[in-house]
Amino acid sequence: MTTSGTERRDPRIERVIRAAEQHGTNSEPDHEVGDLQDLLRSAWSLMSPDQRDQLMAAAETLNVLQHGDDFVEVAELRACLLREDGLHRVLIEVTRDGEETEPRITSFKVFDAVQSEVDWRAVGFDPSELKLLAGRLDEDLLQASYYEQVEVVPAWVSTIDWDLERDELTRSVRVQGDKRIFQPSRWLNASERLDCQAPPVGIEVWREEPLLVVMELSPTLGRAMPRWAELALNAAAIAQLREGESVALGGTDLPVRAGGAAKGKLPSTHLSAPGLEVIGFGQEVQLRGLNAEGWPMSGARVPLRLFLQWAGERHAGETLFVSGEGQLLNDLDEFARHYLWVDEYHRSLSPAFVEPESEFDGERPRG
DSSP states (O other): OOOOOOOOHHHHHHHHHHHHHHHHHHHHHHHHHHHHHHHHHHHHHHHHHHHHHHHHHHHHHHHHHHHTOOOHHHHHHHHHHHHTTOEEEEEEEEESSSOOOOEEEEEEEEEEEOOOEEEETTTTTOOOOHHHHHHHHHHHHHSSGGGGSSSSSEEEEEEEEEEEETTEEEEEETTTOOOOOEEOESSSSSHHHTTTTTTOBOOOOOOOOOOOOEOOOOOOOSOOSEEEEEEEOOHHHHHHHHOOOOOOSSSSOEEEEEEEEOOTSOSSSSOOOOOEEEETTTTTTESSBBOSSSOOEEEEEEEEEHHHHHHSSSSSEEEEEEEETOOTTTSSSGGGGHHHHHHHHHHHHHOOOOOOTTTTTTGOOOO
């Protein structure tokens, strides 16, 4: 992406730059800077993710970033921490109190090779660069959040946990007063990715941890019928349900998974992740269409009023289990032992872990 001085320049962009310069000359110098900032943001909005990554990794971008107050050469810092200071892990918390207050470091811990905490003050360790890095990552969180658009930024605590040995950095955030849980973002090869301004991998920033609901489905004839359905609902979907709106479940953001089989029936070997629709004035859910073996999907009845009450009382990330009669099972003692479909669901999460049948299994109550 680096450009050389001999590379032929496109006269169109040179004309725009000259016009911005002329604007500053004819009025105030700040106008030239403002015009070019607006132009850069507009160009950024038109770029693909790959093009953005190339621009951020370009030498010209690095030359600009080096003049910033938060600039840290992360790969060099990691090498120094490992070799000279003998540190293998860093754990830092940055706290925002809300409104316009400046963020501050509220916890700073470093650990050696055996994960024993090191008293960094006693050994004369200088934490300034690590604190700059933590502040930069916290500011990135704010800029990437929808909270940045609101008048009052809420209080939160962001945490960076950097495993220096494996060079993996995990960043998470807890927002005060928000029952939602946001999935951590992670950098692999963290020092290299941070130096080239690459984003975290695997999970995007501010991706919400969904509330999982695993429901018992009403079995019907046919060996391919699913026994349970797992729904992933985020706060936006729950808000739509509260307003009486229809919610399209299924896909990447709100996935639906089905599995298991009715008692005495073989499970489908080709059951794919289905879509789902809410029918019966919000009282019933129905898996859409046919599965790969040609059998229609089954449904389950879940009183919407009760479900929304449960969703309001439970934390994001929790898994709720709902019987075919619409009963929330989580608060029942040993409910998993009394519902075959719950066992089937847990086995689907860890298919390799299947306990061998014993002589006592025949006496085990089944629902």
